[in-house]
Amino acid sequence: MKSIVLTAAIFSMAISCTNNKEKTSSQVETSKAAPDTTSMNMPATPATADISGIVTHYLHIKNALVSNNSSEAATAAKEFISVASSIDKTKLTTEGQKMFGDVSASLNEHATHISTNGSNIKHQREHFQELSEDVYDLVKVVGSNTTLYKDYCPMLKANWISETKDINNPYYGNGSDMATCGELKETLPNKP
């Protein structure tokens, strides 16, 4: 008897407290991917006029993939997102601002995929390919304070950017037969 009363009490409370009207959602959603910036316990990155932070963290992701270190790539991608979001666009040239505006959502989206797939290096590499295109386009317009090299992986038709002339393929990684397979396509000299 008591249990039945208890159940009925819970049930009637539930009915009175819960909104059971069915809602339909037909809002137009924003086309930009929302950044996944969960708290990172990092010191606040000061707004910067140049994109060297983006380049540095991109290279960090690249080197992690070369080492087949998926979780390191994920961590580096989180840092990348943080730095990319703290770029002070107003300090770039007009051209630079336009390009940054074009790529920033994309940088975020691909870095997010890399950061949330610390156990799936294949998926990280797929998004790294797109990230590389975005970073290349940005560096081409804004410039870099170090010399960079654009390398090409013919098997995957994928580009990547490197800080050294040596070919270390992030799409295959150390230990693979293709670890040093790739071609230097372009040198991006540093802009003083």
Place this chain on the structure above:
Amino acid sequence: MKKGKIILLILLALFFLIQLRRPAKNIGPLHTSISFETLYQPPDSVRKILATSCYDCHSDSTRYPWYVNVQPVGWLMASHIKNGKKELNFSQFASYSQRRRRAKLKAMINQVRDDEMPLASYTFIHREGKLNEQEKKLFLNWLNMRADSVGKK
């Protein structure tokens, strides 16, 4: 015996309780001036694939089976749809930048080629959503053609 009855009753009560909380349904317009099909005018064979294998999670218009009203199934579905649309929404594809369109076309190619999409948990229930070899080849060919013709700017 009495203890068992109490537990059973409480479980039943909880089951009824969770039925009261229904997630909003994704039933907006499937095709609009900014939808994928408007933009690319795919052939019927491709449209069919999109409709049976993709749109339920990747558009503004999901076809709901009766059991969506039984929780927690409805919540799980809502979560899939929310994540699916965030990643890719065919109903609003034309609102994406050229850069994003190209990236998404390439992502579709990768995911379908590797059988990551459509999700196994989806095709388990929706058998007709699973792509056979012929459909897969057709879809990938079309996507590849599309991706090649979309520039970045």
